[in-house]
Amino acid sequence: MTFFTSNSLPTIGYIVKIFPKLSETFILQEILELERLGLNLVILSLRPPTDADTHSHFHQLKASVVYAPVLADDKGDDNIAQQSLWTSWVTEKIREYDITHLHAHYVTEPTNIAMQVQARIGIPYSFTTHAKDLFLSSKEDVSRKVDRAQFVLTCTEYNKEYLEQMVQSDTPTYRVYHGVNLDVFKPSTPEISHEDKTRPLILSIGRFRPKKGFTILIQACASLKKAGHHFQCVLVGYGPLEQDLKQMIHQLGVSNCVRLTGKVPQDGILDWFRQASVFVLPCQIAEDGDRDGVPNVLVEAMAMGLPVVSTAIASIPELIHDDHNGILTPQHDPESLAEALGLLLQDSDRRRTLGIAARKTVEENFCVSRNIRVIYDIFKSIASPVQHTSIEPLLQQVPLR
Numbered sequence: 001m002t003f004f005t006s007n008s009l010p011t012i013g014y015i016v017k018i019f020p021k022l023s024e025t026f027i028l029q030e031i032l033e034l035e036r037l038g039l040n041l042v043i044l045s046l047r048p049p050t051d052a053d054t055h056s057h058f059h060q061l062k063a064s065v066v067y068a069p070v071l072a073d074d075k076g077d078d079n080i081a082q083q084s085l086w087t088s089w090v091t092e093k094i095r096e097y098d099i100t101h102l103h104a105h106y107v108t109e110p111t112n113i114a115m116q117v118q119a120r121i122g123i124p125y126s127f128t129t130h131a132k133d134l135f136l137s138s139k140e141d142v143s144r145k146v147d148r149a150q151f152v153l154t155c156t157e158y159n160k161e162y163l164e165q166m167v168q169s170d171t172p173t174y175r176v177y178h179g180v181n182l183d184v185f186k187p188s189t190p191e192i193s194h195e196d197k198t199r200p201l202i203l204s205i206g207r208f209r210p211k212k213g214f215t216i217l218i219q220a221c222a223s224l225k226k227a228g229h230h231f232q233c234v235l236v237g238y239g240p241l242e243q244d245l246k247q248m249i250h251q252l253g254v255s256n257c258v259r260l261t262g263k264v265p266q267d268g269i270l271d272w273f274r275q276a277s278v279f280v281l282p283c284q285i286a287e288d289g290d291r292d293g294v295p296n297v298l299v300e301a302m303a304m305g306l307p308v309v310s311t312a313i314a315s316i317p318e319l320i321h322d323d324h325n326g327i328l329t330p331q332h333d334p335e336s337l338a339e340a341l342g343l344l345l346q347d348s349d350r351r352r353t354l355g356i357a358a359r360k361t362v363e364e365n366f367c368v369s370r371n372i373r374v375i376y377d378i379f380k381s382i383a384s385p386v387q388h389t390s391i392e393p394l395l396q397q398v399p400l401r
Helices: 022-036 056-060 080-097 109-121 139-148 157-166 214-226 242-251 266-275 296-303 334-346 348-365 368-381 392-397
Strands: 011-018 040-047 064-067 101-105 125-129 152-154 173-175 201-205 232-236 258-260 278-281 308-311 327-329
Touching (some): 011 080, 022 056, 040 080, 139 157, 157 173, 201 214, 214 334, 232 266, 242 258, 278 334, 296 308, 308 334, 327 334
Parallel strands (some): 011 040
């Protein structure tokens, strides 16, 4: 076995923590697009899926998806015995599937395993870092993983600059936006739009975590109701704050105009987009430093031609330019958010103008086929090194469990 052959593409082992996962459509989308371009992939999932449902696109996957064994007394990802088991398991799969390169999603457990496998047998690895995994990791941990990687991907310019300020390394770092499928996420025609003109829908989608700002949105809805606006607001998602959000909706007296839906697969999300008049995601930097990059749901909403409202933090201004293709408000500011939403609810022409500009922005910068082609080209470039290194002797020395 060799790491690479000069006349064929490598087989990439994608290490992910959980696959598939409803909240990580961007990983599935990336894999499907890389497959479409001809890349050979094997998905190495450290844990089995936890969602009862999955996106319909999952069934288009050609790659093998294999799941790691878990210790009977599993005590979490930091368990030394579990880490050792995962490392041996990935090493075994490298031999079984003739994997020539490892790529991990998130700088946390998946990259840690890739780095440990590299230390054992020398196989090269790369990784993609997204948001929480980067912002909540220590400088020492990230530096070690970057230094040993062949290259690093991240999904925003803000992340790239943050990473380069944190780590001084010669390892190349590339910014590649996730992007969306423009044939799937596209403006609704009058024939299929379900928009309610009498009671317009304010839509928001995301995990129910502090960084998404859903408590701010609910407070803004209370202000809108008090000001006499007629609307409905739907929060699509799930997460640890669900009960807190339900309690706030009740306490603020907005149960008749604000509701939560729970988990929704991609087909259902498209239907919610078609019903919406405005999309909003009032992101904020959480107390522990967690924050979003460019939220994929904002890109999807803009691709649908919806006017969007968000906050001027982190990477979001890379996507939304205030009063051009959307509206940006300060974080932690429900009154400013209510004012922006109120203006859009009253002005259909402005909604239309912002929505057209939003769609154009996505077409120019967030087309998934164009952006994932960059990742494909990077992987293709590592398939033709001058020197080939055999790892078979090393593999034979590694104890497998």
